[in-house]
Amino acid sequence: MKLPTNFMGYDGKKELEKIENEKEPENNLEKKVNFPIISFSGDLSFVTDETFYKEIINYLDKTFPAHQNVLSSNLKFESNVMKGSNTYIATAVDMYLKSINSEYRLATQLDLEQNLKFTADIYNDSGLALRNLKKANKDQAIYLFNQLRKKGLTEKDFPLWFNLRGLNLDNNLNFNLTDESFYKKVESLNWKNGTSFSKIDAFGLPKEEDKTSSRQIWTSDNALSRCYLNRNWGLDSYNSSLSYSGDDGRVVLAKPKFKKISGGSN
Amino acid sequence: MKEHKGVYQNSTELMDLGGKPFYMNDFVDACLYGRLNLFLQGDTGSGKTQLAKDAMDYFQEKSMFILGRNDMDTRELFQQINLEKLRNGVSSQELKELTDKINYKLFVVDELPNSVPAVRAQLFNLFDGFIEINGKTYPIGDGYSVGIATGNIGQKFTESNNDLGRALKDRMHVTIDTDHFKPNSWDTFNILSTNTNPRVDFTKKSENGSLEKKVLEIHNKIVSEEIPFEKLVVANYLIHGLDYVNLDGKETTKTKLKDAWPNAITNHGMGSDESLVLSVSARAAKSILRLSQAFDYIAKDKGLTDDQVKENYFNSMMNAYKFVGAYSGVLNDLAVREIYGNDKYSAMDAVISTTKTQFDENAPKISAGLEMVNEGKKSKKVLDRFSGRWNFMKEFLERASEENKK
Numbered sequence: 001m002k003l004p005t006n007f008m009g010y011d012g013k014k015e016l017e018k019i020e021n022e023k024e025p026e027n028n029l030e031k032k033v034n035f036p037i038i039s040f041s042g043d044l045s046f047v048t049d050e051t052f053y054k055e056i057i058n059y060l061d062k063t064f065p066a067h068q069n070v071l072s073s074n075l076k077f078e079s080n081v082m083k084g085s086n087t088y089i090a091t092a093v094d095m096y097l098k099s100i101n102s103e104y105r106l107a108t109q110l111d112l113e114q115n116l117k118f119t120a121d122i123y124n125d126s127g128l129a130l131r132n133l134k135k136a137n138k139d140q141a142i143y144l145f146n147q148l149r150k151k152g153l154t155e156k157d158f159p160l161w162f163n164l165r166g167l168n169l170d171n172n173l174n175f176n177l178t179d180e181s182f183y184k185k186v187e188s189l190n191w192k193n194g195t196s197f198s199k200i201d202a203f204g205l206p207k208e209e210d211k212t213s214s215r216q217i218w219t220s221d222n223a224l225s226r227c228y229l230n231r232n233w234g235l236d237s238y239n240s241s242l243s244y245s246g247d248d249g250r251v252v253l254a255k256p257k258f259k260k261i262s263g264g265s266n
Numbered sequence: 267m268k269e270h271k272g273v274y275q276n277s278t279e280l281m282d283l284g285g286k287p288f289y290m291n292d293f294v295d296a297c298l299y300g301r302l303n304l305f306l307q308g309d310t311g312s313g314k315t316q317l318a319k320d321a322m323d324y325f326q327e328k329s330m331f332i333l334g335r336n337d338m339d340t341r342e343l344f345q346q347i348n349l350e351k352l353r354n355g356v357s358s359q360e361l362k363e364l365t366d367k368i369n370y371k372l373f374v375v376d377e378l379p380n381s382v383p384a385v386r387a388q389l390f391n392l393f394d395g396f397i398e399i400n401g402k403t404y405p406i407g408d409g410y411s412v413g414i415a416t417g418n419i420g421q422k423f424t425e426s427n428n429d430l431g432r433a434l435k436d437r438m439h440v441t442i443d444t445d446h447f448k449p450n451s452w453d454t455f456n457i458l459s460t461n462t463n464p465r466v467d468f469t470k471k472s473e474n475g476s477l478e479k480k481v482l483e484i485h486n487k488i489v490s491e492e493i494p495f496e497k498l499v500v501a502n503y504l505i506h507g508l509d510y511v512n513l514d515g516k517e518t519t520k521t522k523l524k525d526a527w528p529n530a531i532t533n534h535g536m537g538s539d540e541s542l543v544l545s546v547s548a549r550a551a552k553s554i555l556r557l558s559q560a561f562d563y564i565a566k567d568k569g570l571t572d573d574q575v576k577e578n579y580f581n582s583m584m585n586a587y588k589f590v591g592a593y594s595g596v597l598n599d600l601a602v603r604e605i606y607g608n609d610k611y612s613a614m615d616a617v618i619s620t621t622k623t624q625f626d627e628n629a630p631k632i633s634a635g636l637e638m639v640n641e642g643k644k645s646k647k648v649l650d651r652f653s654g655r656w657n658f659m660k661e662f663l664e665r666a667s668e669e670n671k672k
Contacts, residue, residue, distance in 0.1 A: 001639065001666050003495065005636065006636075007496060007633035007636055008633070012637030015633045016634040019631070020645065136606060136612060138605065222616070230623075230627075236626075238622075239619050240616040241539060246624070247651075
């Protein structure tokens, strides 16, 4: 049986070599429960300590007992790293880090942009895009927007970007603003699906169109979309499936470089 | 079709392929090229009959128009298609000779839901190229026949116990809600300024002559072409990948859950396709592939190069999936109502978004897997990359590498 040599533009030979030459991460973990994170690359890291992974699972199951399917069941510890990520997992892990006063927090889009190589071939949830109150995920969008309405925002302020870091989930997995929440009107979230960009703004989001760049932003008209840095370093902000988690997903942690940004900002 | 300018006007885009917009008449062409039965669902007066009439112009005397009425019986239907002799007791041989003479290529049934079930069943048979008499089936024509039906059955589509809805899902390959893609104001200004006759004019014949030969040539080209492997992977994802469910850590399929789907998927995140959509049947997958091939042909006709068409295989398949799937009964109607404002196309867009993510993430692994098979290897490292809804790909690659070793 002769099959094609590439698939959707990927060269089979190169991809096969990449997998075959991949080395298992060395198991040289620090075993400190509250400072468990290793594999530094700049300020970014994955969850690479199994004890810490188990603590996360324990926190998720105890805090959100009705949502194991969305949260803990989507995570696994394999090849010395925690695999899996979705919007809820990333937010809940950040809640946990905050609760234990860890020096790490969930990486923001800006954090991820500082070291793109660190996240090669994986995807990392970092934000939410609120575009309207009518289409996919409208219930979650309305819940979130009602909190902003009280702060004086209107639908004219759409599209809005939210960092997952600093959001809180309630028992129904609704997103709640905290004093650490960061949100901002970001025009690029309404760019044409697939627009290329290279420059980013002060928050790590696409700044201007650059047709020569291979990086693209993917958009949609969902009410609320998950946002993540995809495996090709594009910014996916089109996906309405907030809970899908794949083996390629990684929760990325970062040591915040500067003081927390509090409150909303346009 | 470039060679034929129909009366129907609608410049509302239904989809885009490589920057080429597709309109309602392109969809009719795609269904004719792919020999896929098309149901035009929509409100009265929305132009569906005119659209179907334009398609009849392609085949001229080899097309037949039937108006669905609840007082029409099969005898009258047979009279319409010159099979009235059937009632006089003829031999099987004579019957075959009679049915062979029926050489209609296109059957257009206006207001199909008005027909009684027995007539409806025979109409569907005609669409599919045969007629059933006394439990025996007799082919009609010479291999190509297709049907376009119109009607407005609205909510009945969503009632699983509704005979009509079920029959339409079983026998019509593509359904388009024409109300969703109404002509825009530019079109209606044009339509109303040139013609105020509210009737569809069946007396006016096309000046272009029959385009039957061209349609059949395109059809033969489409069905004889090899299906690109990328499309086969997409089709298999829709059959197997979308069937996968993880219930509290236990892997199963929606097929096995039967009526327990989607209720068995509790506490699953809002927006997940696990509780939103069922997998497609192998039959629906064939329709999706066929429609996608027809889309590609039309896109090329509109100016795309072979390479551009190739780059858009995934998009072409997703668009075909959207229009075959939306009214095929795969969507969770409750979720569509509550989350997507009862808009099936929006729900399909959400499933397509997730599917795109899945393919973005897994395409490199798939290409590695294909190379593995071509090199005659069987690498655990590669195969282990496929899990969950991608188990089907692991199975395929394992089997393919074993076949290559033989």
